[in-house]
Amino acid sequence: MMAVPNSADKIVVSGFRHFFDTEDGPVQATGEIDLKIRAGEFVTLVGPSGCGKTTLLKAMAGFIRPTEGTIHCDGKLVTEPGRERGVVFQELAILPWRTVRRNIGHGLEIARIAKAEREEKVTRLIDLMGLHGFEDRYPHELSGGMRQRVAVARTWAADPDVILMDEPFAAVDAMTRLTLQEELARLCAATRKTVFFITHSVDEAVFLGDRVLVMTRRPGIIKAVIEVPRRGLGGRDWESFTTDPAMQNIAEQVLRLVRAERGAADADEKREAAAVAAS
Amino acid sequence: MTIANAPRAPARLPLPAGLSVAARQLSGVKILIPFVALVAVWWAIHAAGQFPERVLVSPARVWDTLVVLFSHGVLAEYISTSMSMIGIATAISLAIGVPIGFLVGSNRYAARGLEAFLRYLQGVSGIAWLPLVIIWFGFTHTTTLAVVIYTLVVPIIFNTMVGVRAVPEHYTLALRSLGASRMRLITDVYLPGALPSIVVGLRLGMGYGWRALIAAEMLVRQGGLGDLIFGARTSGQIDRIIGGMALIGALYIIVDRLLVQPLENLTIARWGVLRK
Numbered sequence: 001m002m003a004v005p006n007s008a009d010k011i012v013v014s015g016f017r018h019f020f021d022t023e024d025g026p027v028q029a030t031g032e033i034d035l036k037i038r039a040g041e042f043v044t045l046v047g048p049s050g051c052g053k054t055t056l057l058k059a060m061a062g063f064i065r066p067t068e069g070t071i072h073c074d075g076k077l078v079t080e081p082g083r084e085r086g087v088v089f090q091e092l093a094i095l096p097w098r099t100v101r102r103n104i105g106h107g108l109e110i111a112r113i114a115k116a117e118r119e120e121k122v123t124r125l126i127d128l129m130g131l132h133g134f135e136d137r138y139p140h141e142l143s144g145g146m147r148q149r150v151a152v153a154r155t156w157a158a159d160p161d162v163i164l165m166d167e168p169f170a171a172v173d174a175m176t177r178l179t180l181q182e183e184l185a186r187l188c189a190a191t192r193k194t195v196f197f198i199t200h201s202v203d204e205a206v207f208l209g210d211r212v213l214v215m216t217r218r219p220g221i222i223k224a225v226i227e228v229p230r231r232g233l234g235g236r237d238w239e240s241f242t243t244d245p246a247m248q249n250i251a252e253q254v255l256r257l258v259r260a261e262r263g264a265a266d267a268d269e270k271r272e273a274a275a276v277a278a279s
Numbered sequence: 280m281t282i283a284n285a286p287r288a289p290a291r292l293p294l295p296a297g298l299s300v301a302a303r304q305l306s307g308v309k310i311l312i313p314f315v316a317l318v319a320v321w322w323a324i325h326a327a328g329q330f331p332e333r334v335l336v337s338p339a340r341v342w343d344t345l346v347v348l349f350s351h352g353v354l355a356e357y358i359s360t361s362m363s364m365i366g367i368a369t370a371i372s373l374a375i376g377v378p379i380g381f382l383v384g385s386n387r388y389a390a391r392g393l394e395a396f397l398r399y400l401q402g403v404s405g406i407a408w409l410p411l412v413i414i415w416f417g418f419t420h421t422t423t424l425a426v427v428i429y430t431l432v433v434p435i436i437f438n439t440m441v442g443v444r445a446v447p448e449h450y451t452l453a454l455r456s457l458g459a460s461r462m463r464l465i466t467d468v469y470l471p472g473a474l475p476s477i478v479v480g481l482r483l484g485m486g487y488g489w490r491a492l493i494a495a496e497m498l499v500r501q502g503g504l505g506d507l508i509f510g511a512r513t514s515g516q517i518d519r520i521i522g523g524m525a526l527i528g529a530l531y532i533i534v535d536r537l538l539v540q541p542l543e544n545l546t547i548a549r550w551g552v553l554r555k
Contacts, residue, residue: 063452083458093453097471106467107457151453158457 010162010194011037011060015069017219018055029055031221032069035213039161042188042195044205045222046254047215048261053198056220057166060196061087073162083111086160090167094139094150101126101135103150107158125153128187145176149183156187165197169204178238181207185236202258206251207241214257217265224257226250333515341525344518357523358530360502365492365534368424369485372431376484377477379432380439381469390440397437405430405491409498423495423503431488438480442473475546482539489531504530 013035019026030052037043047053058064060071062081071078073085081087086107094103102109104125108118126132129149139147148168155163169177185208188195199205205212206228214224228250241247318338325337348354383389405426416422450468459467496505504527511519 061452061456063455081452081455081458083456085456087453087456089449089453091447091449093447093449095450095468095471106454110454110457110459110463154453154457160456 008038009036010039010041010074011035011196012072013056013060013069014072016056016059016066016071017068018052018059018064019067020055028219031216031219033220033222035222037162037194037196039194040192042197042208042210043213044197044199044209044211045213045215046199046202046205046258047220048217048258048265049200051215051218051220051261053215053220054166057087057164057196057198060162061085061164083107083158084160085162085164086155086158088151088155088163088165088168090170092139092147092151092171094147094154096139099136099138100131100142100150103139104131104153104157106154111158121157121159125157128156128190129153129183143176144172145180148172148180152180152184152187156191156193160193162194162196165195167198167200170200177204182237184208189236202251202255203241206247206254207236207238212250212254214254214261217261217268223261224254226254333517336518336521341518341522344516345522345526348519348522354526357502357504357507358526360506361492361496361504362530362534364420364423364427364496364503365485365489368427368431368488368492369481371424372428372435372484372488373481375428376432376435376480377439380436380477380480381443381465381473383436384440384443384473385469387444390444393440394437397433397440400433401437405487406494409495413498418499418501420499420501423492423499423501426495427488427492430491431484434484434487435477435480438476438483439473442476442480443469445476446472475543478539478543478546482535482543485534485539486531489527489534493527 013033016033016035017031018029020029033056045053045056055064059066060073060078062078062085065079073082078085095106098106101122105118105122108121113121126135129152131146131149131153134142134146139150142150148171152168169180172180181204188208195208197205197208206226209228212226212228213222214226215221216223229246322338325335328335330336345354383393408426408429409422412422412425416425446469450472451464454464454468492503493505496503497509500506500509504523508520508523508527511517511523
């Protein structure tokens with residue numbers, strides 16, 4: 001099924017399938033995926049490890065070419081990385097030899113934005129992300145949470161239309177993660193970006209997303225789409241999230257879908273192991 | 280906005296001024312102890328046995344000879360020849376080695392293919408090339424330079440290559456999604472990312488290169504400290520030989536500790552995480 005691009009759709013993925021070349025021949029990373037993300041929408045994607053989430057995101061970023069199908073951003077075919085699609089990685093991807101300020105301003109520097117304007121934007125993001133007082137520190141002098149704030153700020157400073165995030169908070173401690181999630185929700189509400197966010201965490205997916213996609217085990221396809229009713233711009237904090245029965249219902253529903261996949265994946269593994277043992 | 284995590288304290292706490300000066304002096308003394316011991320043993324051996332002048336002389340005699348050579352400007356001449364040779368060789372080796380290391384490092388297949396070859400070249404030392412290079416260029420500075428550059432450039436290429444390959448892929452992916460061009464990736468990611476490794480290669484190379492230089496000077500006989508000590512052999516001037524040897528070691532330490540090591544420390548301090 002070919003999706004017809006619509007002006008309200010920021011990202012259109014149609015007929016996407018990906019295979020990796022390995023020494024034992026091609027391995028299928030994802031099943032067929034069709035997906036549309038509207039401008040200004042925050043879409044989260046949950047799925048078991050190895051289901052192809054990151055492959056899909058990398059293709060959207062333009063880091064890899066899909067084996068089959070196409071990805072359009074604003075009606076233009078994605079063939080390579082571009083400034084209009086920012087990426088926040090799980091691994092620390094800020095540069096250790098640049099200070100916080102110079103890391104955040106890196107995208108603007110690349111875009112040859114004049115120094116005064118650059119400084120102004122960087123300072124605004126430093127304030128927004130609570131990095132005040134750390135402008136001239138190097139990343140190794142910061143905590144994990146602070147570093148990930150710098151990575152988020154760098155992507156936002158470059159002002160892309162679309163932001164792709166691959167488990168950006170997976171490596172920080174649980175308490176910091178809650179704070180970062182709230183900050184991200186506020187930042188998105190304030191800047192109206194289109195965000196595609198990959199996670200392992202059901203709560204994170206429902207807390208942040210306007211729409212939650214659930215992927216099957218590998219080769220992953222999107223097996224369910226759950227709409228999360230829009231919350232007030234300011235009301236995105238964990239306290240109201242955990243006490244809101246409607247939100248908890250959605251989280252439970254998503255959890256059931258994800259757990260079913262995980263159970264099936266475990267069963268697959270056992271069956272494969274048994275087959276190997278028998279042969 | 281709340282800050283959940285306070286930053287960790289800087290890794291190195293500055294010592295109180297007086298204490299750090301004392302600590303530095305102590306480590307200075309520690310460095311000198313083996314040298315003092317060596318000279319003492321030498322002195323004792325010389326004093327105990329009745330050695331002819333053509334076999335062994337006293338440390339004091341060597342010192343006097345060095346002072347005389349220095350005051351006549353002879354020593355400065357030999358030293359400046361050796362130092363300018365190593366300087367020129369280092370500059371040329373960096374100019375050749377870093378780009379080659381980059382080219383090889385940015386291509387996975389080339390890197391794998393060349394690794395064994397570079398190791399092989401390191402096995403065929405610069406000195407082993409001397410007979411051939413002398414046939415080509417004669418007993419000239421060009422010959423000495425060729426041998427030293429050959430010795431220096433291999434570790435620089437190798438370590439640049441290793442440094443480039445060690446740059447995490449997500450650094451470059453992140454920059455490409457910020458719109459970085461190929462040139463940008465080189466100046467903003469690969470070059471600074473590989474710099475600590477390049478400095479390691481430079482330091483290793485200068486160590487090997489210095490040794491190769493002295494050996495080449497002994498055979499080429501166009502000035503330099505190698506020429507000084509080898510020339511002194513023919514006239515049996517033990518004082519000059521030992522004095523020259525002492526200088527060769529001293530100059531190496533000075534260049535290494537005062538120029539190259541500070542550079543290395545600077546990149547480590549700045550790069551912190553990368554080399555952990």
